[in-house]
Amino acid sequence: MTGHPHGTPITGTTRLYAVLGDPIAQVQAPTLMNPLFARLGIDAVLVPVHARPRNLEHIVRGLQRVDNLDGMFVTVPHKVAVRRLADRCGTTVDVVGSANVLRREADGGWLAENFDGSGFVAGLVGAGHEPLGKQVALVGAGGAGSAIAAALLTAGVARLSVYDSDTSKLGALVARLDAHWPGRTVALTGPRLSDVDIAVNATPLGLRADDPLPFSPDSLPPGSVVADIIMRPRETRLLRAAAARGHRVHHGIHMLEGQLGSYQAFFGLK
Incomplete structure (x- = not known):
């Protein structure tokens, strides 16, 4: 045994x-x-x-x-x-x-x-990064990014800007979001983020040490929150670059920790 x-x-x-x-x-x-x-x-x-x-x-x-x-x-x-x-x-x-x-x-x-989206938002709020009324940018319109986008809009972000290198995937996501939250989502033409309170990486870039940055934190306003959904490594290249520029960083593990209660209820674990 x-x-x-x-x-x-x-x-x-x-x-x-x-x-x-x-x-x-x-x-x-x-x-x-x-x-x-x-x-x-x-x-x-x-x-x-x-x-x-x-x-x-x-x-x-x-x-x-x-x-x-x-x-x-x-x-x-x-x-x-x-x-x-x-x-x-x-x-x-x-x-x-x-x-x-x-x-x-x-x-x-x-x-x-x-539960990716609800877990991500729960993790943000738990860390003191309230999304309500904020300007948020999200890079990555895949499975996790789509869920996070919907949860951020549900949580009341003022505007959500989204970028993905796959323009068809990006367009499809923005259309789905507009059907539920009209006029609050903007499709970006490139990963150039500025004038936002919270910037989120929802791509796999960062899993490997030689991955390029999903976006540069250089043009973000001082004090912005830079969040990554990658859990290992904990300190991704993006988060290290953001911290070096004085931005607040939010680690990927918070998204999973924010889902534990949902998983427990979903599977009836008592």
Whole structure:
């Protein structure tokens, strides 16, 4: 009998959860969820699964047929693609077009939901960076970026400026946001950010040491908040550059920590 790193024994009754990504070494969900299982006395474990895009559907379909697997967490780059592999989608998924978690339902079907945005905003507020009434710029219109954009608008930002190098993806996101929050979102033609209170990187740039900056913090007003959703490394190149210029920085782990309560409720963990 082998235990997982937090000391709970893994037996034939242990329930399984998986987190899917490519790459996978940077994921932090197991380091937060497994201690939660242990604190609550729940016989379950979350494990990382390296799923390359070409194999995603095969992996998800296989996991959906594992009878003691209760849920999947989804990270880069699968949040948009995994939506079509669910039987049902929550309202947030329909709005933002991406999912970051799937749950097995009582009838055997799978429900997709997305807590990235609400978790990001909860993390911001918890760190003292209230978005209400602020000018915010967001770089990255993918799965996480879309969810964060919707949550920021829900939280009452005055204006949201969004950039993505994929202009079709950017246009589609702005159209979806305008349908729910008319006139509050602006599409940027480049990653040149100025006159904002909060600047957010929602791209994968920063996962690797040689990645270029997603945007330069040089033109941001003094005292701006620069937020990154990348969790490992904790101090991304962007955050180091921003701190060197005197900006306040907000680390990626706050987004995941802000989702813990939502995950607990979503999976019925008591």
